[in-house]
Amino acid sequence: MRLIEKICPVCGNTFEVDEKLADRKLYCTLKCCLQAGGERPEKVGVQA
Secondary structure, three states, X not given: OOEEEEEOOOOOOEEXXXXXXXXXXXXXXXXXXXXXXXXXXXXXXXXX
């Protein structure tokens, strides 16, 4: 497995992903993913 460094398009943080996933649009956290989708993270609940 080879890791590639990427930059989150929402917050600008750097993070590492497997090179097989490097061509996909990825986010460093779930919070950034939700912000990119237009949802406010504080309004998203997790049900058990």
